[in-house]
Amino acid sequence: MSKQNKSLPTSFFIVIARFVWKSLWQLMMSQLAPNEKGSYNRPSSQFLHQINSYSDSIYTLEADRYCLYVGLSCPWAHRTLMVRTLKGLENSIEVKMVIPSVNQGGWIMEELSENCQTLRQLYQLSQPNYQGRCTVPVLWDKTTKTIVNNESSEIIIILNSQFNQFATNAELNLYPDDLKLSIDSWNEKIYHHVNNGVYRCGFAQTQSTYEDACNSLFSVLDDIEANLLNNRYLCGDRLTLADIRLFTTLIRFDIVYYSLFKCSLKSIDSYSNLSRYVKDIDNLSAIKDTYDLKVIQKDYFGNLFPLNPSGIIPLS
Template sequence: MAKGYVEPEYQRDTRYIPDRITRDARDGWPVEAGRYRLVAARACPWASRAIIVRRLLGLEDAISQGLCGPTHDPRSWTFDLDPGGVDPVLGIERLQQAYFARFPDYPKGITVPAIVDVPSGGVVTNDFPWITIDFELEWTQFHREGAPQLYPEHLRAQIDEVNSWVYTEVNNGVYRCGFAGKQASYDAAYDRLFAALDRLEERLATRRYLVGDQLTEADVRLFTTLVRFDPVYHGHFKCNRNTLDEMPVLWAYARDLFQTPGFGDTVDFSQIKTHYYVVHRDINPTGIVPKGPDLSGWLEPHGREELGGRPFGDGAPPGPVRPGEEVPPIG
């Protein structure tokens, strides 16, 4: 290896289908209740954001939800959780079919979350950062009574700033560790990740939420990584300086969110573990899924109420999970 050579780090391809569903239909896709289907997977952290936000805002009646199973092959995510392996609304076995319905020669990966136009059967967008923001800003006429403002205008600049470095250093940071191809790349990624987690530990020591005094888009985006940390990232991705439950502030913060309606009641730990340990055969060639860790701690008191804050601001928590959208209880 040449002196001074630095192994390139893992790079996520972020060139998604950029179309957006908006009230003014500027991309040709108007906000319209019943027209679109959110296709997601509980295993995927990027898709889990959309699942959480849909529930927090009460968009279940406006946007239907289809769930893929926890594993996929090189071609596509599949609807193996549904009877006959067919999505009951779209009538397809693979999400790939919705991509090809609009782009017959679609050359990139078939990713979740994706919004599909039900009448045409074609994918509209898979641009996951904008999917949740548009749920928050463009679909307001269909929000439930008491829905929180997850992206309020007066906090938007702060939320964007936090989201930017949390994405780079934490959400994608765990993948940078897990898919490092050389020791030097892994070592650098490891140090970078835990520096960011230490920064979050300090930030959240005196505030209940990342931005402001209530839940925002920033908390949703961090949660989906934290909830996967001990079951997957600590071992599978070698992010093992310590477990999440050994970082007292972040562990309490994560439990606070998990116990808030709309967060933990969307999490399926079994699907999460199955996805990573079975699909990533380059990292885990045997495909063995570990039995641990013990998950009971997620239900222990967190004590974060002492920091104040109101989870839903002037609003209220969502109601019970819709029939058919439940997840298995811990234990």
């Protein structure tokens, strides 16, 4: 008579595996993406200083004094690289790369910088007891060894307006007075529903918070599609900071957010005006040098472990 292995009932494994995985997932997500009632809340930035030419300011205007720390996959950091490139600030503002650490979480320096191996060490050099999130982009002051600003929406305004005396394309104004109202109103809508909206889809912890985020994301994309029927850019025929802020999300959309974050009602490619708009901005001088699609895919799919435990990168 053949001996039969006694196995535990399948349901036992399923219940245990579900319980363990769900508890671990919730723990990891609470670190990665703070949630309130199942809905993702982006933590606010902590360093909000300005650079200007007033002599009593700590952060005065100088070429080669400030440096940007960026990670290539990050859409918020990408904004700052785009403005630096468009304004022609490559020779006055240095860029240093950080890369995601698969095992420790957080960012590590591509090369030792300010004697720091990690971005957290850099934050703590600036503020020794700093315990908050260590995000990119960081606008760093090499003279005082402190963080000037770590909020991308502010850094791009600083780069657009304060460094004109060193910029090779100083005449380009991405935030002109006569368009400010229109730029601010697009920014408000796009930040919440698109830039952060894709994260609200991906990091949602309940079906209803996901559906709310996903429906509002696509409703705003539909509005933008309609607006672009008669306009080259969001605010007319001039490229502005609103376009920069939208572009960095759109260029990542079909290759990452569509599948990893379940932003799957439509692809950007299927919107005729939006896809024309992305190509148009992409073809501006040197914009293609500000990002790398392979790195973007590898970082998102490889590092957001709770959303993609196998680390598999989908083919596209």
